[in-house]
Amino acid sequence: MxxxxxxxxxxxxxxxxxxxxxxxxxxxxxxxxxxAQVFTIKSDHxxxxxxxxxxxxxxxxxxxxxxxxxxxxxxxxxIIKPLGLGYHKIYMCTNFRILYYFEDAKLTECKTCGHSRYxxxxxxxxxxxxxxxxxxxxxxxxxxxxxxxxxxxxxxALFT
Numbered sequence: 001m002x003x004x005x006x007x008x009x010x011x012x013x014x015x016x017x018x019x020x021x022x023x024x025x026x027x028x029x030x031x032x033x034x035x036a037q038v039f040t041i042k043s044d045h046x047x048x049x050x051x052x053x054x055x056x057x058x059x060x061x062x063x064x065x066x067x068x069x070x071x072x073x074x075x076x077x078x079i080i081k082p083l084g085l086g087y088h089k090i091y092m093c094t095n096f097r098i099l100y101y102f103e104d105a106k107l108t109e110c111k112t113c114g115h116s117r118y119x120x121x122x123x124x125x126x127x128x129x130x131x132x133x134x135x136x137x138x139x140x141x142x143x144x145x146x147x148x149x150x151x152x153x154x155x156x157a158l159f160t
Contacts, residue, residue: 023067049073090134
């Protein structure tokens with residue numbers, strides 16, 4: 001019950017941010033729209049968090065003072081978080097034989113082919129870097145958000 005309540009509150013914060021202009025008298029950009037667009041650029045071009053911060057710093061220098069654009073990546077991430085676009089990292093064998101998940105989460109090499117889970121990087125000590133990762137996007141929260149709006153429910157009822 002608590003999770004559903006948090007999702008609903010997050011959704012209302014998203015609505016508020018989608019209606020809030022980027023600065024006073026700005027008619028074509030909302031705070032949520034700009035953050036989502038810059039996140040898309042970051043993702044498409046594989047920018048680091050520092051790269052995101054530099055883009056925002058530049059944008060803040062050219063838009064009017066008193067704007068509502070968040071200064072740092074982590075602050076902007078809090079705006080996007082209620083969308084429920086998080087994911088779980090699941091590590092996997094380099095030969096796609098097993099997932100290091102549940103009871104196999106602690107293994108350091110594949111049970112079937114024997115390949116190591118990690119690539120050892122030496123330098124300032126030994127560092128274990130996982131060779132392959134799978135990203136799991138849960139659909140449950142996204143469906144809950146779709147069913148929050150009566151308009152969406154009406155359209156989705158046609159498919160059942």
